[in-house]
Amino acid sequence: MQTANPLAILYRHRDLVIQFTRRELELRHKGSRLGHLWALLSPMMMLGLYLFVFGLIFGGKFGVLPTENFFDFALALFLGLSLFNFIAEAIAVGPTLIVNQPNFVKKVVFPLEIIPLSSVASSLYYSLLSVLLLILLAPFSHGGLTWEALILPVLIAPLAMMALGIAWALAAIGVFVRDINHLTAFVSTAIMYGSAIVYAPARVPASIWSVLRFNPLLILIDQARRAVLWHAPVGLQELAYAYICSGFVLAIGYGIFAILRPYFAEVI
16 A cells, blocks of 8 residues: 655655656757756846846845845846746646646546646756856856855755645646646746736835745745845844745645545546
8 A cells, every 4th residue: 555655655766756847847848959958048048038128127236235236126126036936937837737737637647746846847947057157147246156155955955845736736626626737827927926926025015025025935035136136144032933834835835636536436
C-alpha cells in the first residue's frame, strides 16, 4: 500500500521527478531556435523594460538607500518580480496540471504528485536564473553586493514550499471546478499588489499595513531585497513566521490533493 507521506513518495520516484522536470523545461522551448537561451534573454529584456518604464519614466524609488537611482530601483523591482513570478506561475498553471494529463490519471500506480512538483521545479529553474542575473548586476548598484546575499537560498526555500502547496491544491481543485482557471489572473494580480512588489512597505498606510504585514510573501521578498541590495539584517522572527506559513500551505495543499485524488479518474 502506498504511503501517504509525500516526502517518501517523491523520494521513491526521484528519477521520475527529474525526468518530468526536464520534460517541462524542454516543452517550454519546443520549436524555438534559441532554445534554453531564452531562459536568460527573457529576464534580461524584462529588466531593460523595468529600467526604462519604472526607472526613467516614472522615477520610482523604494527610499531605502539615500543615493538610490533608477538602476537601484529597477534591481529591487526585478528581484521582487522574479520571486513573485515563481508563485504567480504556480497559481496560473496549477488548475490545469492534472486536467491536461488524463493518460496519467488513469494509471493507478502513477504518482500524480510529481506532476505539480515538476512544474514548480521548472519554474524554480527560471526564477533562479533571473536571480543569478540580478546578483551579477548588483555590484554596479549603489548598495553593491556583499556576503549577505548568501542567505538567499534560505529565503527561496519557503517560497518553493508555498508554490508546491499552491500547485498541489489548485491541481486537485481544478479537476472538479474548471471555472477556477478564470480567477487565477485576478488572484495573482491581487497578491502581487498585496506583496509590496512595486512599492516600499514603508509607504503603506498604518491601517492597511496592520493586515499586509502578515503576508509571508511580502516578508520574504522584503527580506530578500534587504539582504541582497540594501544590506540590512534579516529579521529572524519574520523569517520563522514565513517558514511556518509556507509549511502550513504545503501541508494543506498536499492534504487537499490526497483527499481528492481518488476521484480524479471518475471526473476526467
